[in-house]
Amino acid sequence: MPDPAMRLRRDQPSDLEDRVEPSNAQHVAVDLAPHAPELTVIEPSSGWQLIDWRELWRYRDLFYFLVWRDVKVRYAQSVLGIGWAVVQPVFSMIVFTIVFGNLAKVASDGVPYAIFSYTGLVPWAYFSSALTGASSSLVSAAGMISKVYFPRLIIPLTAVLSNLVDFAIALLILFGLMVWFGTSPTIGALLLPLLVLLMMLTAAGLGMWLTALAIQYRDVKYGLSFAVQLLMYAAPVVYPASAIPHRYRLLYGLNPMAGVIEGFRSALLGSQPMPWDLLLMGTITAMIAFISGALYFRRMERIFADVE
């Protein structure tokens, strides 16, 4: 049935046309204003691409709501709710203190073992849950991926951000413990934001790698929870980095979490000087992991909807 209203409208000069600028741009978006016309070119992409920050910024509202959904839904319909963010590291601390501190008599750089291990556990718990969350995120968002377009990177990065809430709560408990044990932070505490940033960078880098692998190979899901447990012993969580023989120290520092955890201890407990050597090595690996992770993710993302 031909529609007169329809035809009428088409004869009117479209104000859209006037605003469209001839563009030779190879990729997306001309303007960020809500109603500006944009020219999108869809072509088979080739080669490697880095993160398109501008596009991520345009989707910031979606990013915000996904992070918020993650936080809100994580402990939904549980009795303890957000209390789980407290229970997990605290109980690990108690068990570690009994097993490693009291029975095995692991050294703790002269501070009480309980707070020593808890300071290590807080960043480690964040790291492991961000990683696990990121690697399963894309698989659980498969329905969304096959139905609508948005920058796929948002999905693993959501896990990296939403786990910060648990981290913040665990950190508050840590401050409580510091008062209880009477330890006072050092001037190094000013570095905490940078340490958190390094921790996030590491989680994001590995997270991107694992996410991109997980959508094609579900092995990642099964292997990761087990690997994270083992990896904990490759970071100074239950023992101090000072227990590592000096000639292996730089090699040990390749694990960015080694620098982060020892940095936390130095800043908050003052048990050791700031481990600059570990931090330097760790920053290098974290950067490499982040850049290569982003490259790999961007290369794989174009087939996500096809192999899901």
Place this chain on the structure above:
Amino acid sequence: MSDIAIKVENLSKRYRIGLKEEMHDSLVAATIDFVKQPIVNLRRLRRLSHFEEDGHDAEDVIWALGGVSFEVKQGEVVGIIGRNGAGKTTLLKILSRITEPTSGRVEICGRVSSLLEVGTGFHPELTGRENIYLNGTILGMKKTEIDRKFDEIVDFSGVEKFIDTPVKRYSSGMRVRLAFSVAAHLEPEIMLVDEVLAVGDAVFQKKCLGKMGDVARGGRTVLFVSHNMMAIKSLCPTVIWLNNGKIQSIGEAEEIVQAYLRDSEAVCVTYYHPAQPIEGRDISLIEARLLFEGDVPDNGQELVFEVKIEVLKKMQFSAHMFVYREYGLVMVAADYHSPVAPEELAPGMFTLRFKIPPYLLNPGMYSLGLMLADYDGNNEQYLSAQDLIRFDLEDDGYRRGNRYHLGWGGAVSPILPVSITRDSR
């Protein structure tokens, strides 16, 4: 740039289908297989995304689209029709940037919204209000935009009272209404719509069609994929007919739809057996057939629509079977829901049987299709296939035999008695 909204040039898309399992027939073979499995799996999974570049691809490669070119002007409403697997959905997925083309090029001028399903990203634990924001941003709206339209969206959905209740407590109807309401308030310049109207009850379908009509009249560019020829004819002045990944013809709706239907009528299919199963999410369709007695189905006998499926995972699901009239109108629908008993949920091969009683359908052209979806009505589709079977239902002559020589009137034709009593003399 001129007044072209969408320009598609020589677009192609290649898929690799089938992750076929090989069967082993002995314990030894099974053991060897078990050891070799990781290597086989790795190769199999890698092949999903890697293609040999020498052009000698194996037979499990299909071209969902092969060199499609067309243009859509600003404000034009274009329908896309074609049989299952003709490439309609693939085309929409490429245009909405969900998947990349293998070759070719598309230029789109304007803000695009794609509506391949309603309620994408809905989370049962979140309230209606929260889901409006989440779903809205997923569909590409800004937060401020949703703030502005929030009351309107809630009004349209008719769930005001429950807006702060978690969506898991909603009925499936409420959920769909809310989801559609969000989608209906998108204001893109270009809208890509897949068969979202295939779900929901008649009232909902009508509301969707009405809203689609508003959108079309609003001067927006719309690409609309559907099997519903009536909807296509009433909404789209221009129609593209896709066949086997290529454009069969483009033109004025009436003409193309007629040609399509004529072409379809020429082939009655009562046994549909694709070379590769149609794959859905954790479920695939092996074959479909229509069982009847004699050479042609007639309205005096019971017809059985039989579909073989393979369920790949232990799960609950629902099956919805449809009888369509020639224009894609649903005449009759029936459904099945998995039992709650877990032992009956084991994966394997199943046969669904939908018995269509005699004298329900009036003689004419019909097609059969089905949709497999989640169990609890979240409107999540696992597999959807229309037009699997097509048949011309003959008149058995029972009614006509003695007195009538023309067709029997009515959309359906159950045998209903008419009585007469004498009231006065």
